[in-house]
Amino acid sequence: MLLALGLLALVGLWWLGRSGGRLPAGLSPRRIGSYAAFAVAxxxxxxxxxxxxxxxxxxxLWLLEGGEGVSKRLAGLVAKLKPNRAPKRTATIEFEPASGDGTVLAGPHTGERLSAVPxxxxxxxxxxxxxxxLDGAxxxxxYLDRRHAGWRVDAERDPHPGAGRALDPGAMTQKEAYEILGLESGASLEQVRTAHRALMKRLHPDQGGTAEFAARINAARDRLTNRHR
Structure with a gap:
């Protein structure tokens, strides 16, 4: 190792002697020192x-870019290594990595925090x-893996959770109907119909939704439509 360093120094001195001790444009002592440090490293x-x-x-690196340049490189590296804490939004939920919680955006429990949903x-x-x-799934x-260990066992035991609930509009409360359609209490008939159309357009079985949930959407519409008669 010492022999290699000695040879490197001799080559440098010989080169400086040949050039009359002058360094070419763009080549400074700091740059030479940085290259030497990289070579030895x-x-x-x-x-x-x-x-x-x-x-x-x-x-x-410090000789080549200075303290400010090294600081910027380190800051960029740390930023890349940091986990993304920005909220993640899909058609159905918005999840907040920072709090480990989220909000339901569509369907039953619209507007509720995930932690408040059974x-x-x-x-x-x-x-x-x-x-x-699929992104929401x-x-x-x-979220379920973190908060409700064993939920997969229950899901396999009952692959259609919620099936068997009465879909008769008369058996559904107004509060449930408003929640399913994502409406505030007292919404107008036109708002009910608009919300129903929007949900069915996205969640109808022909569009990849489930028949059970489509039936609940229809029951919610009928419950609130009957209220306006």
């Missing part, structure tokens, strides 16, 4: 001496998402 790395090699490489209803929402919103799977 490479030799050390090849010999398996990793810690000194890393230190020398860092010194070479586990059985979350599993039913997951079943719906598997047909109409993946986010819900991760």
């Amino acid at each position: 490479a030799l050390l790395a090849l010999r398996g001496v990793l810690l000194p090699a890393l230190l020398l490489a860092g010194a070479g 586990r059985g209803d979350l599993v039913a929402l997951h079943t719906l998402c598997r047909s109409a919103d 993946r986010l819900l799977e991760a």
